[in-house]
Amino acid sequence: MSTINTLIFDFGDVFINLDKQGARQNALDLFELEDFPEDLIAINTLYEQGLMSTEEFLAFYTDNFPKLSKSQIIDAWNFILKDFPKERLAFIKQLAKDSNYKLILLSNTNDLHISWIKEHVLFYEEFKACFHEFYLSHDINLRKPNADIYEFVLNQNQLQPENCLFVDDTKENTDSASALGIHVWNIDETRQDVIDLFDINKTLF
Template sequence: MEQILQEVKNIVFDLGGVLLDIDPQRTVKSFETLGLTNVIKPGGWGYRQEVFLHMEEGKLTDGEFRDGIRELLPGPVLDAEIDAAWCAMLIDFPAERVTLLKQLESKYNLYLFSNTNNIHVNYFHKLFHQKFGFSMSDLFVKDYYSHEINRRKPSLESFQFVLNDAALNPRETLFIDDSKENVMGAERAGMHAFHLNGETSLHQLFKLV
């Protein structure tokens, strides 16, 4: 990895589980309280219901998503209850990771590519701004969200879209994600990729403290 870091010019970060601390089980439990069970597939990756996937692909408005959730629930619930359950997984941006990105931007072009949705984006951008006093987008040359580009990782098309839109050479680009499937998708697109699986922290990866 040290040799790769010397060669690459661009780094594309995943968000949840890499820069933003998340706990999907909090959303699972919140939806269970509302009456929706088996939200996440075994192993903690991927959604069982298409409504979540369609939301992350930008195929649904916020209202259509909430109505889709209501169809899966045994009783009536408010928009705010659905949003709260959906956003329960989003926890915090550790300050040391923001500091790390500021250090890295002097050497690399930094990008973000996240499978997400409009409700989550509004929530975590507000969360970030309240904590740090500036826009999260300022950390990156550009941030890419699946619901805006209508493509989800790990599809080859999603990575090709980012590479083409940002005019990046895949052999000069490193992708970092906590999902092995997404890492494999980036490798299929010709990118260098690192699976952040908990054994190595971002600071250890870049040897910065």
């Protein structure tokens, strides 16, 4: 059986809690929309991939929704971000201390979200320091679920896919990683917690 020597973690709904449904409804209400049009989804994706600056991103929204202020746009964008349970910090700190695995964070995120997290999650730097590599989509210009983001991580760290376990709450993301031979745990954030990683995936360890 392959030996897992590398753990790759998503950030949102794995470590920090998200309110995806609430954020979606809040934005639809604010923008007075029934659904998000393709151009908005495309802009959000570009921003998440670091292919558009925060200034350009906010300018797009204020141009398209002139009734809204920049701060209203930012608040709506950050509405999704919630609490970061301390036991998850303790879990990753213990993993880092034990030094049994290479630890990598791989997150689809953006400058505004990370700025909010740095301001509100007081132990962000302590959390970040637990990882050997800390990859944020807007920094590396790559985004899940595209295969090239996983290939980037494997190549940069000279990893074999069968030696890696990737934890993500989005099935599309774990499916594309699995297609490359990476072991995956598609965590159900409504009833599972990352701190139970080894109990839930004991067949791999």
